[in-house]
Amino acid sequence: MKAAVIMGSASDEAKVEKGIAILKEYGVDVEVRALSAHRAHRALSEFVEECNNNGTDVILTAAGMALPGVVASMTVLPVIGIPIKGASLDGMDALLSIVQMPSGIPVATVAIDGAKNAAWLALEIMAIKYPELSEKLKDNRQAMEKACLDTNNEISEKYR
Numbered sequence: 001m002k003a004a005v006i007m008g009s010a011s012d013e014a015k016v017e018k019g020i021a022i023l024k025e026y027g028v029d030v031e032v033r034a035l036s037a038h039r040a041h042r043a044l045s046e047f048v049e050e051c052n053n054n055g056t057d058v059i060l061t062a063a064g065m066a067l068p069g070v071v072a073s074m075t076v077l078p079v080i081g082i083p084i085k086g087a088s089l090d091g092m093d094a095l096l097s098i099v100q101m102p103s104g105i106p107v108a109t110v111a112i113d114g115a116k117n118a119a120w121l122a123l124e125i126m127a128i129k130y131p132e133l134s135e136k137l138k139d140n141r142q143a144m145e146k147a148c149l150d151t152n153n154e155i156s157e158k159y160r
Contacts, residue, residue, distance in 0.1 A: 001126050001133065002029045002056045006047070006071060008063030010034045012084050016062045019082070019115030026123055026136060031056070037063070037070040048074040057129065058122045061107075062115060064094045068107045078125050080118045081107040 003023055007016055013034070023030050031051075035044040048071055051059055058078045061068040068081030083094035091112035098109045110117040127134035 001027060001130055002031070002054070003122050003126070004047070004051045004056050004059045005030060005032045006044070006059065006061045006067065007032075007034050008036050008061075008065070008067045008084070012062045012064075015084055015113050016060070016082065016115040019060065019119035022116060022119035023122065026133060028123070028126070035067075037065075037067045041070075044070070045074060051075065051077060057126045060115070060118050060122055062118075063098075064091075065097045068098045068109075069101050069105065072101065072105050072107045078122075079107050080121055081109045082115050082118045083109065083112045085113050 005016055005020055005023075007013060016032075020030055020032060033044075033047055035047060037044055044067075048059070050056075052075050056077060058080065059071055059075065060080045060082060061071050062082040062084055064084050064086040068079055072079040081098035083091050083098050085091035086094060095109070095112055098107055101107050108121060110121065123133060123137055127137055
């Protein structure tokens with residue numbers, strides 16, 4: 001199981017590290033890069049080409065603007081866009097630039113600064129190919145449900 005995480009700049013690292021941790025917790029080999037679609041387009045192209053040929057299953061992209069769409073234009077691997085909140089417009093500019101892709105070049109998109117959900121989505125995509133991952137995700141969902149019901153019981157008891 002292999003995923004790539006590409007951030008537009010090093011300043012995005014703090015926003016994606018929790019997602020990377022989730023992927024690694026589930027045994028995914030993760031390659032991480034900080035490559036701007038505008039300032040390092042050749043290196044970005046080379047890395048995406050590596051991903052196309054080295055068994056990468058999914059690419060997560062975190063940026064304030066164009067990176068996810070640029071990456072999606074270079075591959076048929078699933079691309080998940082993580083809009084990063086910037087200094088202006090609270091990340092809405094990033095969100096809109098990622099979701100408004102032309103037909104035929106899709107980018108799955110999560111919430112602004114949503115690297116954790118991007119990791120969960122990547123795991124679900126990979127679970128189609130890796131049944132053991134599917135079982136781990138089902139176990140995790142059951143644990144989440146149990147935690148929720150336990151909390152519900154505590155709250156209910158508190159107000160009886």
